[in-house]
Amino acid sequence: QVQLVESGGGVVQPGRSLRLSCAASGFTFSIYGMHWVRQAPGKGLEWVTTISYDGIHKDYADSVKGRFTISRDNSMNTLYLQMNSLRAEDTAVYYCAKKRNGTYLEPADYWGQGILVTVSS
Amino acid sequence: DIQMTQSPSSLSASVGDRVTITCRASQTISRYLNWYQQKPGKAPKLLIYAASTLQSGVPSRFSGSGSGTDFTLTISSLQPEDFATYYCHQSYSTPLTFGGGTKVEIK
Numbered sequence: 290q291v292q293l294v295e296s297g298g299g300v301v302q303p304g305r306s307l308r309l310s311c312a313a314s315g316f317t318f319s320i321y322g323m324h325w326v327r328q329a330p331g332k333g334l335e336w337v338t339t340i341s342y343d344g345i346h347k348d349y350a351d352s353v354k355g356r357f358t359i360s361r362d363n364s365m366n367t368l369y370l371q372m373n374s375l376r377a378e379d380t381a382v383y384y385c386a387k388k389r390n391g392t393y394l395e396p397a398d399y400w401g402q403g404i405l406v407t408v409s410s
Numbered sequence: 411d412i413q414m415t416q417s418p419s420s421l422s423a424s425v426g427d428r429v430t431i432t433c434r435a436s437q438t439i440s441r442y443l444n445w446y447q448q449k450p451g452k453a454p455k456l457l458i459y460a461a462s463t464l465q466s467g468v469p470s471r472f473s474g475s476g477s478g479t480d481f482t483l484t485i486s487s488l489q490p491e492d493f494a495t496y497y498c499h500q501s502y503s504t505p506l507t508f509g510g511g512t513k514v515e516i517k
Contacts, residue, residue: 326454334448396444401453
C-alpha cells in the first residue's frame, strides 16, 4: 500500500533553515509527481510547491518562492523540502502528497500523516 | 491567482440528510475541480476529481457536478462518518488553490 512518511519537522527560530523529507513506498515513486501542502493551526489547506516525476518541472506558491526548494531523489524514493529564511507565518503542518497520475497539475490522491513545523523565537 | 469560494463555511445536518456544498472559481477552470474530506488531526482524503469522478473506494453517496466556475459536492444521505471539513481545490493552473472549507457538523 502507498505510504508517505514525513520527517525533519520541529521548532526553529525565525530566519533559520529546516529540511523536510518524505519517504515514499508502495508505489513506483519515479513516475509520479509530488506536492507539498501545508495547513497552519486551525486554518485551511495551502498548496506550497509541486515537482514533476523527473524533478525537472517545479512550481511554488508566491509566499515561499525564493525561500523554499523542492527536490527529489528517485533512487532513494524520497521527496525533500528545503525551507530557508523561515518566518512565523510558515508555522504549519506540512504534508507531502502523491499526484493521482502523471499529469503535471494532477490533484493528490495519497497524503502523508503530516509533520509540524513551528517557527518561533 | 484563481480564488476558490466555498459556501457555506459551516452547516449543521442530521444523519440521513442530503447535503450540498458549493464552490465558485474566480475564473473558468473547465472541470479541473477536486473535493477533499478532512477529519480533525488527519490528512485530507480525495473524494472526487475532475469535477465528478469518484475516487476509488469512496462511497457512492458522494457526487460532484459542475464546470467552468460553479461546482457542487452532494452527499445524498449523510452518515456519521461524514462529519468533517470539506475543501474544493482547483488544479487548472498554478498557484493551485483551495477553498476555505466547509465544516459539516452534527445537528
